[in-house]
Amino acid sequence: MPSFxxxxxxEKNGVxxxxxxxxxxxxxxxxxxxxxxAGGISIDEIPVGKLIGEALVCDFSYKKRGSGIxxxxxxxxxxxxxxxxxxxxxxxxYTGCSExxxxxxxxxDFTYLTGEGAEYLVSRKVRAVGIDFLSIEEFHSKDHxxxxxxxxxxxxxxxxLNRELKRFVGQRVLFLTFPIxxxxxxxxxxxxVAVPKVVKRRD
Amino acid sequence: MPSFxxxxxxEKNGVxxxxxxxxxxxxxxxxxxxxxxAGGISIDEIPVGKLIGEALVCDFSYKKRGSGIxxxxxxxxxxxxxxxxxxxxxxxxYTGCSExxxxxxxxxDFTYLTGEGAEYLVSRKVRAVGIDFLSIEEFHSKDHxxxxxxxxxxxxxxxxLNRELKRFVGQRVLFLTFPIxxxxxxxxxxxxVAVPKVVKRRD
Numbered sequence: 001m002p003s004f005x006x007x008x009x010x011e012k013n014g015v016x017x018x019x020x021x022x023x024x025x026x027x028x029x030x031x032x033x034x035x036x037x038a039g040g041i042s043i044d045e046i047p048v049g050k051l052i053g054e055a056l057v058c059d060f061s062y063k064k065r066g067s068g069i070x071x072x073x074x075x076x077x078x079x080x081x082x083x084x085x086x087x088x089x090x091x092x093x094y095t096g097c098s099e100x101x102x103x104x105x106x107x108x109d110f111t112y113l114t115g116e117g118a119e120y121l122v123s124r125k126v127r128a129v130g131i132d133f134l135s136i137e138e139f140h141s142k143d144h145x146x147x148x149x150x151x152x153x154x155x156x157x158x159x160x161l162n163r164e165l166k167r168f169v170g171q172r173v174l175f176l177t178f179p180i181x182x183x184x185x186x187x188x189x190x191x192x193v194a195v196p197k198v199v200k201r202r203d
Numbered sequence: 204m205p206s207f208x209x210x211x212x213x214e215k216n217g218v219x220x221x222x223x224x225x226x227x228x229x230x231x232x233x234x235x236x237x238x239x240x241a242g243g244i245s246i247d248e249i250p251v252g253k254l255i256g257e258a259l260v261c262d263f264s265y266k267k268r269g270s271g272i273x274x275x276x277x278x279x280x281x282x283x284x285x286x287x288x289x290x291x292x293x294x295x296x297y298t299g300c301s302e303x304x305x306x307x308x309x310x311x312d313f314t315y316l317t318g319e320g321a322e323y324l325v326s327r328k329v330r331a332v333g334i335d336f337l338s339i340e341e342f343h344s345k346d347h348x349x350x351x352x353x354x355x356x357x358x359x360x361x362x363x364l365n366r367e368l369k370r371f372v373g374q375r376v377l378f379l380t381f382p383i384x385x386x387x388x389x390x391x392x393x394x395x396v397a398v399p400k401v402v403k404r405r406d
Contacts, residue, residue: 004227004385004386004387004388006389007226010239010240010241011241014239014347015238015239015347015389016237016238016239016389017226017227017228017238017389017390018226018227018385018388018389018390019224019225019226019227020223020224020225020226020227020383020385020391020392021222021223021224022222022223023210023220023221023222023223024207024220024221024222024223025220027383028384034219035218035219035220036213036217036218036219037213038213038214048396051396052396144217144218176379176381178379178381178393178394178396179394180223180230180383180392180393180394181231181394182207182221182223183207184207185207185221186209186218186219186220186221187220187221188223189223189383190381190383190394191381191382191383191384191393191394193251193254193255193381
């Protein structure tokens with residue numbers, strides 16, 4: 001669990017100062033390739049230009065909670081929205097699990113991206129994949145195929161985006177996601193910001 | 204000192220995971236009003252729209268190290284560059300102290316913003332002030348006038364921007380600075396990104 005403790009206060013010391021402790025994969029955070037890929041690049045090695053770009057927010061909340069998002073699921077959503085995933089696009093998956101934040105049973109039974117879905121995203125050359133809950137991987141996955149497929153192809157992952165993602169479902173947004181820069185970091189807390197309707201799709 | 208320790212490794216556990224410990228005012232970070240102002244807003248209460256905007260990067264590296272940047276210094280730089288500080292602009296101060304990072308004597312003898320300089324920035328209604336070294340305040344200040352003047356007027360502060368700021372000296376940039384969002388945070392590590400020459404000045 002993360003902690004954020006006041007170590008000085010205005011009352012006692014004239015200033016509020018805190019100590020922060022957290023995991024590299026706690027809260028809204030980014031996974032760098034080296035999270036699962038030996039020799040992969042780390043958080044501080046992701047070029048900053050990669051952290052700003054166009055993202056498509058797709059609604060997978062119709063799926064049964066705990067099931068996997070497949071290639072077909074993604075293709076159907078794209079077709080319905082008359083959208084394509086182009087090279088360098090980011091895909092943000094809204095599963096609705098974030099609406100149930102704090103319910104312990106969801107922590108071991110959430111909607112995820114299948115390994116085969118991840119392979120499809122690699123073939124589309126997407127830049128990054130985000131999800132609104134704890135992990136993009138099936139709970140208790142043994143092979144971590146989704147993470148490994150994306151990260152070994154240099155596709156970074158943003159996890160624990162929150163329920164606010166719902167506001168942007170079906171839209172293209174300008175997506176900015178800046179992790180704290182730690183040397184060699186396998187992952188890091190990040191702030192994720194979506195700016196709606198700023199970037200128009202070129203057709 | 205911050206620490207970033209691996210708690211799981213690919214070799215032993217199949218995955219790299221780390222534990223992060225740091226201060227709320229360590230590394231590149233943002234100060235929220237509640238850092239010095241009882242009842243002031245905290246990091247999580249700064250509207251995200253305030254974190255993206257136009258910044259003017261000014262060169263104060265000609266000043267003797269350890270001296271204070273005054274109202275007059277700012278006015279002279281603005282005049283030389285045919286610039287003004289408008290409502291909502293951010294001011295980023297390049298002192299050059301960041302070039303001496305790691306030299307212990309600089310940590311107690313760095314260029315700062317005077318309280319009177321801070322009052323001038325309040326009168327200009329700037330949105331935020333950044334600096335390329337440890338603090339915007341004179342070392343061992345007793346009254347912390349610079350912090351208190353800015354923060355009590357809702358002007359947030361970004362400290363420990365690094366020597367890369369030099370690249371943007373004399374320019375207006377699009378400046379994005381996203382702190383990690385912690386409830387009640389007096390400050391937080393942030394990532395700061397400058398995009399040059401994207402936003403043109405309206406004259």
